[in-house]
Amino acid sequence: MIRPLPVMLAILLSLFVTSLTIGAAQVSLRAAGSDAWAALVLMESRLPRTLAVVLTGAALAVAGTVMQQIVRNKFVGPDTTGTSESAGLGLLLMTILAPDSPVWVRMLVASLTALAGSAAFILLIRRLPAREVMLVPVAGIILSGVIGAVVTFIAWRYDLVQYVGTWLAAGGSSGIIAGRYETLWVAGAAAIAAWFAADRFAILGLGDNVAKGLGLDPAPVMRLGLMVVSVVSALVVVTVGMIPFVGLVVPNIVSRIMGDDLRRSIPVVATAGAALVSACDIIGRLVIYPYEVPVGLIMGIVGSVIFLILLYRPTRPST
Amino acid sequence: MIQIRNVDFQIHGNPILHDISTSIPKGQLTALIGPNGAGKSTLLKLIARLEKLQSGSVRIDGLDLSATPTEKLALVMAVLSQHTHVSSRLRLCELVGFGRWPHHHGRPSAHDRAEITRALELFDLTALADRFLDEVSGGQAQRAFLAMTFAQATDWLLLDEPLNNLDMAHARALMRHLAGLVRDQGKSITVVVHEINYAAAWADHVIAMKDGRILAEGPPADVLTEPLLSRLYDVPVAVGTHQGRPLILHHV
């Protein structure tokens, strides 16, 4: 039997190396040892960018798994439940109200609004009849739409529509291009926290009654999950912009292949998410070389194709 | 012993349970019977702290339910709910494995693994252990949930309609096994059953509920009588005896 984790790690590693070697400047990895300029390009531009992409992909995919687990629905991701838009709203408000605030304050505010947005989503779906599985994603899309509309309206009033447009597509400061990835370590840490609580999320996915029967109070696990999802979404939106579909398709693919034993599957989800976003980033840098297309755009196209395939393909049997 | 004192329960202002006071004996197999909507599941959920008590108190082996941490209660009692719909894609062995979680909180020992294997064997699931939950039949899934509850290895077991979806052979095997656990290991087990003859054949104690109240309780021979069962279910029944235990004829 093929083991998913080593396979995914190998794929990710090759994408990582590829990502280091492509770009407007021709740099060979081997030259970096002797050539100071090549080393500079690598260390100051390529490596940070590659790390930013890897962290973003891994954290978003794990956040998607957590979201699907706390909502008990496979058709949601942080970008379809109002979380990312709420983070965007927080960021926009900070741009208008406190434009000079340091980046960590903006991230904090964006995380808090993201938290409020996802909490609103949870409250919304609690009122839905439990058997109507498809209402959950629909409610999420509507909520995202409403919050997105608020963002657009405010942006329009303050003449910031174009600003919001570019920044949602490519990140407020275009973190990927600038290689501003340090803050993404926090998103990575949130994903690791999710892994430590993997059993709890898995048990939460079995339903409140089973969880309580096993002595696990569902409420704190739910809160932890919302925090992970919100922090990841907010940091990603602030640094690299909206990246759709990762949090939706990656957990689904992994779940189909290896099931929902999260302690085993979260590392695979993280590497697969990192690999997918890396691949999209590489494509984005190659299609109109030496210029580039934002990774979110490529991800939107690739992700929707994967999603359609997932919808129409039967699940893989266990044996 | 589980002591239930003055428990009232309402849902959206509708009274569901009325001033229930009773006790469930330790070291016995107790059957909770009654018509649909009688409040059996509600009472069981309150005992299992799945619903919060609104009034009154429940003590389990002297532990006050509302004052004992939920993790600690998970080592004292295990519960199987009537409706367990799980959307996660889990293998049966993983599902059963979660039954051990209260003991290891994420770090399973060799003993935990042995208990999982044993629970799978007990419910005839060894061959299906690597199947996903959505790839087995309703009865096989029900057995997996039962195995998870057993793996918890608690003194008290509260099972809400464990015979759901089980065929004749597995239903009988389960009741036999429950009776065996009570007899040999001193476990205390409460089951909600609709097939009254399983209660008649295996239970040591019967609690009959109707309209949120307890209508009768006691040994099967005292509770499972023609007048009482007729009143309980509002249908005429005939009660005979078979191997010294009541045999209820209600299907014609």
Ligand SMILES: Nc1ncnc2c1ncn2[C@@H]1O[C@H](COP(=O)(O)OP(=O)(O)OP(=O)(O)O)[C@@H](O)[C@H]1O
């Ligand atoms: N969520 C709910 N909202 C409103 N009423 C409820 C709810 N859950 C249960 N009830 C009502 O409470 C009463 C007792 O329900 P309960 O589930 O305890 O019955 P039961 O004895 O287990 O029945 P069954 O044999 O059908 O499982 C019923 O009249 C039921 O309609």
Ligand SMILES: [Mg+2]
């Ligand atoms: Mg019931």
